[in-house]
Amino acid sequence: MTADTLLIHGATVLSMDPQVGDLARGDVLVQGGRIAAVGPALDAPAGAEHIEATGMILIPGLIDSHTHMWQAPLKGLGAGLWGAADYSRHVFPLREKFSAEDMHDATFACGVEMLDRGITTVLDFCHNVMTPQHAEQALAAHRRTGQRILFAYGMLGAFKTLAAEHGWRLAQIRDLAGAMRGGDGLLRLGIALGSLEYAGLELVATEIALGRELGLVMSFHQNPPGQILELHQAGLLGGDLLPVHANVATDHELALLAQHGCGISFTVEGEFGGGRPMSIIGRAHRAGVTPSLGVDIPSRVALDLFAQMRLTFQVMRNEEATVERIAGRWPLARHPGTPHAQPRHMLAYTTVNAARALGLGDEIGRIAPGLRADLVLLRTGPYGMSLGDPAAHVALQSCAADVDTVLVDGRVRKRDGRLLDLDPAEAAAASRRVRERVLGPQQPGQGVARA
Structure with a gap:
């Protein structure tokens, strides 16, 4: 999905940037692949795409x-x-x-x-x-x-x-x-x-x-x-x-x-x-x-x-x-x-x-104006966010199944829990082709030989 301007609204924002800090409920405006603004209540230009993120945690990719x-x-x-x-x-x-x-x-x-x-x-x-x-x-x-x-x-x-x-x-x-x-x-x-x-x-x-x-x-x-x-x-x-x-x-x-x-x-x-x-x-x-x-x-x-x-x-x-x-x-x-x-x-x-x-510290890794918009939204439901530091929820409570939305360079790659322009079935088929060519016909459960 492509959109030059996008507003992520209402997330708990863990910016990992000392100047921006955390926002218990904040917005992030993305324009032209970069983060344009981070704040508690941002106005988006007319025609901007909106992602409602209430109850979710926004982290850098x-x-x-x-x-x-x-x-x-x-x-x-x-x-x-x-x-x-x-x-x-x-x-x-x-x-x-x-x-x-x-x-x-x-x-x-x-x-x-x-x-x-x-x-x-x-x-x-x-x-x-x-x-x-x-x-x-x-x-x-x-x-x-x-x-x-x-x-x-x-x-x-x-x-x-x-x-x-x-x-x-x-x-x-x-x-x-x-x-x-x-x-x-x-x-x-x-x-x-x-x-x-x-x-x-x-x-x-x-x-x-x-x-x-x-x-x-x-x-x-x-x-x-x-x-x-x-x-x-x-x-x-x-x-x-x-x-x-x-x-x-x-x-x-x-x-x-x-x-x-x-x-x-x-x-x-x-x-x-x-x-x-x-x-x-x-x-x-x-x-x-x-x-x-x-x-x-x-x-x-x-x-x-x-x-x-x-x-x-x-x-x-x-x-x-x-x-x-x-x-x-x-x-x-x-x-x-x-x-x-x-x-x-x-x-x-x-x-x-x-x-x-990776030599990209001035480009990614934080949610701050001017950086590339590599972002991940995490669901916290149906049981809600844990108490204390939201970063602790990410590190100790979250899992890959909680990944709701993924942006790379401002482009939405995953939304509502589903990849938009890549097919997991194609990836699985690619893996099967490699296994058949490298290992030969495989049976379920077949693995490494025992020493």
């Missing part, structure tokens, strides 16, 4: 800062994984079976489901660029869905030919950067750096140099210890780098990230379920290294940032409680600075912080 969107058709395949070895054995190698056509279908299916669930923006960490056509078809799918995307072009190809294929990947990034310059703004290019443990510092340094030459945001998996320090010592650390996971980062490394204005993308469900240490989120937040959240692997984790907010809050509270218990401060009692994690922080992780991590 949710932003996922790290997901491998090509894995969406593999949903459930990783449900019973046990550690990184299982993932490396049963899921990750399947990327080499994906054709360029599979990349289009998989990316399209993922984007549709994410939009339906209120995720308006994603950093697509596409580490499945096995040929130039793989990247082209993934980009074509993104244009088809109309989701706001930072397409992080994956430098991690087949391990045996990683160095030999490095040249054409760098060349394609340069070509894409030229072709996408001055585009529609919904689709931007970034780089998913080759992991240091696989590519080595020399190749990664070349990738970073190209990214900085082209002004691209870069992201990288940070799993083994010491890699942030290694990048710093090589003179490569910078605010244009977004590490992912970083569960074993030291406080010194967090201080280095904070000095450069970096964030970290945490994929809490996969990390926590995989047994990784989780004190990192609270340590990063306190150090000024802004956390953001991602789904990571749709083969195992649902495309649902509400679930990630809820789990992240509980994980952080448990970590804080563990520190108190070990120190002998039990039963729990409040004292200055503890507890640190609050429900509103979770909404910030998936809006303001994530926008900043």
Whole structure:
């Protein structure tokens, strides 16, 4: 649905902007794809479209800062994984079976489901660029869905030919950067750096140099210890780098990230379920290294940032409680600075912080005049909003089924609980095609082989 001017009326507005604040009952005027005004009672020009939002909560569109969107058709395949070895054995190698056509279908299916669930923006960490056509078809799918995307072009190809294929990947990034310059703004290019443990510092340094030459945001998996320090010592650390996971980062490394204005993308469900240490989120937040959240692997984790907010809050509270218990401060009692994690922080992780991590902090992530109108309306009925901070209702009570209306760049993509210009049945069919081509004929309940 297209409308140059639109008024959202009567919502509880969680702007996530310190100047605008919250409105218990407010209006938002959208014009030309941007937020024109936010206030308690706005007048709309004649002919403006109206969306009645009384009893609903309006939030910035949710932003996922790290997901491998090509894995969406593999949903459930990783449900019973046990550690990184299982993932490396049963899921990750399947990327080499994906054709360029599979990349289009998989990316399209993922984007549709994410939009339906209120995720308006994603950093697509596409580490499945096995040929130039793989990247082209993934980009074509993104244009088809109309989701706001930072397409992080994956430098991690087949391990045996990683160095030999490095040249054409760098060349394609340069070509894409030229072709996408001055585009529609919904689709931007970034780089998913080759992991240091696989590519080595020399190749990664070349990738970073190209990214900085082209002004691209870069992201990288940070799993083994010491890699942030290694990048710093090589003179490569910078605010244009977004590490992912970083569960074993030291406080010194967090201080280095904070000095450069970096964030970290945490994929809490996969990390926590995989047994990784989780004190990192609270340590990063306190150090000024802004956390953001991602789904990571749709083969195992649902495309649902509400679930990630809820789990992240509980994980952080448990970590804080563990520190108190070990120190002998039990039963729990409040004292200055503890507890640190609050429900509103979770909404910030998936809006303001994530926008900043993607280099889009001046464009999205808040509801304020001048920003792009990426917005989500959440139903609170039939049982009504919970008491206290409405942000706590979003983080701890809301779910994907509550997403009533979704706008991307001022365009209404979902209304009254239904997608307007994308068909979930088409997305499901695209997933089935990928499964049949990659896995062969599937039976209901068929999943990952047991180790």
